[in-house]
Amino acid sequence: MAAVKKSVSVKDVARLAGVSEQTVSRTVHDSPSVRPETKERVRAAMRELGYRPNFAGRSLRRGKFKTVGVAMFNITGTGNLDRMEGFAAAADKHGYAITLTKVDGHPYTLESASSRMSALPVDGMVVIMNRMPADFGTFEPLPGMQTVLVTMLEHPLCSTVDNDQFDCSRQVVEYLLRQGHKTVHFISCPERSLSGMQREEGWRETLHAHGIEPPRLVRGDWTAQSGYAAGQALADDPTCTAIYASNDAMAYGCIRGLESRGKHVPEDVSVVGVDDSLGDIVPDRRLATVRFDNRRVGMWAVDKIAGAEGVVSGVEHMLIPGVLVEGDTVRDLR
Amino acid sequence: MAAVKKSVSVKDVARLAGVSEQTVSRTVHDSPSVRPETKERVRAAMRELGYRPNFAGRSLRRGKFKTVGVAMFNITGTGNLDRMEGFAAAADKHGYAITLTKVDGHPYTLESASSRMSALPVDGMVVIMNRMPADFGTFEPLPGMQTVLVTMLEHPLCSTVDNDQFDCSRQVVEYLLRQGHKTVHFISCPERSLSGMQREEGWRETLHAHGIEPPRLVRGDWTAQSGYAAGQALADDPTCTAIYASNDAMAYGCIRGLESRGKHVPEDVSVVGVDDSLGDIVPDRRLATVRFDNRRVGMWAVDKIAGAEGVVSGVEHMLIPGVLVEGDTVRDLR
DNA sequence: TTGCACAATGGCAACGTTAACATTTGGGTG
DNA sequence: CACCCAAATGTTAACGTTGCCATTGTGCAA
Numbered sequence: 001m002a003a004v005k006k007s008v009s010v011k012d013v014a015r016l017a018g019v020s021e022q023t024v025s026r027t028v029h030d031s032p033s034v035r036p037e038t039k040e041r042v043r044a045a046m047r048e049l050g051y052r053p054n055f056a057g058r059s060l061r062r063g064k065f066k067t068v069g070v071a072m073f074n075i076t077g078t079g080n081l082d083r084m085e086g087f088a089a090a091a092d093k094h095g096y097a098i099t100l101t102k103v104d105g106h107p108y109t110l111e112s113a114s115s116r117m118s119a120l121p122v123d124g125m126v127v128i129m130n131r132m133p134a135d136f137g138t139f140e141p142l143p144g145m146q147t148v149l150v151t152m153l154e155h156p157l158c159s160t161v162d163n164d165q166f167d168c169s170r171q172v173v174e175y176l177l178r179q180g181h182k183t184v185h186f187i188s189c190p191e192r193s194l195s196g197m198q199r200e201e202g203w204r205e206t207l208h209a210h211g212i213e214p215p216r217l218v219r220g221d222w223t224a225q226s227g228y229a230a231g232q233a234l235a236d237d238p239t240c241t242a243i244y245a246s247n248d249a250m251a252y253g254c255i256r257g258l259e260s261r262g263k264h265v266p267e268d269v270s271v272v273g274v275d276d277s278l279g280d281i282v283p284d285r286r287l288a289t290v291r292f293d294n295r296r297v298g299m300w301a302v303d304k305i306a307g308a309e310g311v312v313s314g315v316e317h318m319l320i321p322g323v324l325v326e327g328d329t330v331r332d333l334r
Numbered sequence: 335m336a337a338v339k340k341s342v343s344v345k346d347v348a349r350l351a352g353v354s355e356q357t358v359s360r361t362v363h364d365s366p367s368v369r370p371e372t373k374e375r376v377r378a379a380m381r382e383l384g385y386r387p388n389f390a391g392r393s394l395r396r397g398k399f400k401t402v403g404v405a406m407f408n409i410t411g412t413g414n415l416d417r418m419e420g421f422a423a424a425a426d427k428h429g430y431a432i433t434l435t436k437v438d439g440h441p442y443t444l445e446s447a448s449s450r451m452s453a454l455p456v457d458g459m460v461v462i463m464n465r466m467p468a469d470f471g472t473f474e475p476l477p478g479m480q481t482v483l484v485t486m487l488e489h490p491l492c493s494t495v496d497n498d499q500f501d502c503s504r505q506v507v508e509y510l511l512r513q514g515h516k517t518v519h520f521i522s523c524p525e526r527s528l529s530g531m532q533r534e535e536g537w538r539e540t541l542h543a544h545g546i547e548p549p550r551l552v553r554g555d556w557t558a559q560s561g562y563a564a565g566q567a568l569a570d571d572p573t574c575t576a577i578y579a580s581n582d583a584m585a586y587g588c589i590r591g592l593e594s595r596g597k598h599v600p601e602d603v604s605v606v607g608v609d610d611s612l613g614d615i616v617p618d619r620r621l622a623t624v625r626f627d628n629r630r631v632g633m634w635a636v637d638k639i640a641g642a643e644g645v646v647s648g649v650e651h652m653l654i655p656g657v658l659v660e661g662d663t664v665r666d667l668r
Numbered sequence: 669t670t671g672c673a674c675a676a677t678g679g680c681a682a683c684g685t686t687a688a689c690a691t692t693t694g695g696g697t698g
Numbered sequence: 699c700a701c702c703c704a705a706a707t708g709t710t711a712a713c714g715t716t717g718c719c720a721t722t723g724t725g726c727a728a
Contacts, residue, residue, distance in 0.1 A: 056393035057684030391714030
């Protein structure tokens, strides 16, 4: 029957199988230097006792945890689910696990994420940065703890990876200019959002690169409501024939706002969003968007840590471009 | 300068501070039986050497990991982000960490999730069930591993927690009947989805309870496209004045489908969805939905494990009701 | 002065695993 | 038959931490 002992160790298995502890260990790791029939005997003993290797003993001996820590200041952020899918997939590939931690954002510092992780069984850590940490310039990763930041900002001591927001804006603006628009209006986001501000900068710079003075932007707050208000405001501007919204919810609201003022989309005004977050609910070709590969971002981060196998590999900075998708070519309800 | 040693242990700190290892340990745990000045000396040594307690040594000694494992067959599922937020919040509260694992769904069994977890440093595990595992009836949790399943189905050996899908359907159907509709049509989902089938069952039973024979349902596939098709089909049915869609994307598509056939929502037909997944993008009172508290589901699951502190508490089954929210009362773009 | 309680600290062992080295066994080869 | 080699298995020690018990020191009552 089931053992009543707290936990079954190699010692118990060894005793039952009539071999040494080392042979048990070798069987667990399927070493070729154990005779098949011995292995089978050991395996039978393991089954009978319900042996499972103890992680703590193993890590203590090996000095490695085979685990990557992920620190998030804000778990329910756009794209986090895809990123996690990427983390988990990459970890799986390397035989690693993922430890998820929510970090209090007061203060919003890399140090707080780092110290939170330092007591956990992890070999390296990933920090998802949504805002600018107060100590970004001065932060030093813990010695021996490979640290990857998910951000476009380059850090001298930590590898970084993120969606390329500049490229995103460049793609959108050039796509719209290619369609013959003379300029592109922008609905921005709260100033504390790093990625949003990078999109804004990209928009501004791309227009400048084409010799166009960026029009006055409309500041939104990520919600469709703010997009709606922006759409209504822009509907009265005769120079506004193309709008780039910093996310899809605002883009959607903007379309509704334009329509409420009698404008037609895309006949009168072209609208492009970012994030591909509406799934398939925009049913026609009114909205193009930029689809990011957050899964790949997540995989890159974990690959960097788990793939290095403890070797301190050099600092790298990776930007992953998004893909502009046009509503009607990708999905259409009709 | 920084120590070049692989890792700093209590021994190193003890040597530098001129105390025993035990006193260092006591200082780490802020034991009252260490003189304040000794503590300060030890703390100074810890700072100087950059000491951080080793998780493996600690867990090995204590026999506990203070970690809860979360197994998901599918990471990017509706509501998972909120659930994770709940996991992390509850874990935080108890001083626990969360270890996330993606389980291959071939075969889709609880056993595969369980064995995946058994080698990881966790004291208990949560399994998120989207479908019916092949071994649901026969599964036994690992001895000593408190196991919580996120599902509405009750398991004899594992505690369970989930959104109450029956209650969700009851709320929706009774809400619509209260508005004077004679019956409620249903747009369902792929048959492998447990929660979707439970919504369907709830819809059917609630109608029966009110003496109404459920009309023929329209099977969708979660996408707005399928909702669109369903809406067009139902637009021609004169008995159809109220539609309950199994998620918001289909509800949204359905509205567009109805409108494409000249029906007005909500004047001619009432539409209700589930999940509150559209955020604020449905800009008027055309759509009501049911908002689930997945954060609370996640918290309950982790509380059950981390709150028990290793004591094997009894099996419990928890259902958490959603809240029906009407578009116009909660948010309105106008 | 002696004895005793109590505060502060130290010594030792054990948690489960596995790398490194040591030993045994069997089967060839000179 | 002595020798050596390789295969199979065993022995030892160490990873870092902390519970238990032992020891030392200090102040106070008898």
